[in-house]
Amino acid sequence: DAGVTQSPTHLIKTRGQQVTLRCSPISGHKSVSWYQQVLGQGPQFIFQYYEKEERGRGNFPDRFSARQFPNYSSELNVNALLLGDSALYLCASSAAPRERAETQYFGPGTRLLVL
Amino acid sequence: QKEVEQNSGPLSVPEGAIASLNCTYSDRGSQSFFWYRQYSGKSPELIMSIYSNGDKEDGRFTAQLNKASQYVSLLIRDSQPSDSATYLCAVRPTGRRALTFGSGTRLQVQP
Numbered sequence: 455d456a457g458v459t460q461s462p463t464h465l466i467k468t469r470g471q472q473v474t475l476r477c478s479p480i481s482g483h484k485s486v487s488w489y490q491q492v493l494g495q496g497p498q499f500i501f502q503y504y505e506k507e508e509r510g511r512g513n514f515p516d517r518f519s520a521r522q523f524p525n526y527s528s529e530l531n532v533n534a535l536l537l538g539d540s541a542l543y544l545c546a547s548s549a550a551p552r553e554r555a556e557t558q559y560f561g562p563g564t565r566l567l568v569l
Numbered sequence: 570q571k572e573v574e575q576n577s578g579p580l581s582v583p584e585g586a587i588a589s590l591n592c593t594y595s596d597r598g599s600q601s602f603f604w605y606r607q608y609s610g611k612s613p614e615l616i617m618s619i620y621s622n623g624d625k626e627d628g629r630f631t632a633q634l635n636k637a638s639q640y641v642s643l644l645i646r647d648s649q650p651s652d653s654a655t656y657l658c659a660v661r662p663t664g665r666r667a668l669t670f671g672s673g674t675r676l677q678v679q680p
Contacts, residue, residue, distance in 0.1 A: 496659075542612070
């Protein structure tokens with residue numbers, strides 16, 4: 455079975471531009487979470503979606519937005535890019551949000567460089 | 570105080586030794602704990618999850634949880650050079666959907 459897929463793998467943008475990152479979860483998984491990982495740090499939570507509804511949002515500005523489609527794939531959009539948005543963007547897939555036993559599996563990530 | 574704290578390392582151990590990685594967390598009500606391994610330039614890969622106090626073993630890996638001390642650890646027995654990576658501790662705090670990660674501990678296994 456295919457794992458979590460993300461596209462593109464790498465991206466270079468300039469300040470002020472907009473970017474869209476894509477994620478397809480593991481087959482049968484209905485929940486997608488997005489994380490940002492800056493070099494030398496652990497991943498930081500951006501959004502979680504389940505059944506096309508936002509279930510959680512991290513401490514990120516409104517320039518960050520996301521959505522989930524009927525096939526459970528997801529897009530993360532970042533507007534007005536800043537140099538500080540340069541990071542590895544990770545998508546994590548889980549079967550469904552559950553209080554205790556929800557396990558998240560990460561995709562390969564999209565490495566974004568903002569110049 | 571950070572929500573999840575790990576020693577950044579590097580932790581250097583000889584091949585065949587036991588590597589011990591530690592993590593403390595601040596939310597006493599946390600119920601779910603995970604260890605991920607991340608090779609340089611790659612994404613995190615799940616190693617183990619643990620939900621109850623005590624030990625949980627999977628092959629060469631043992632996760633240990635002590636909720637009273639708010640402490641979770643990962644032991645790697647018979648460490649191999651291929652275990653050299655950054656190990657991320659992740660906690661799901663009370664009432665939250667997302668995982669909170671530590672900054673990771675870099676492990677170096679010397680041949």
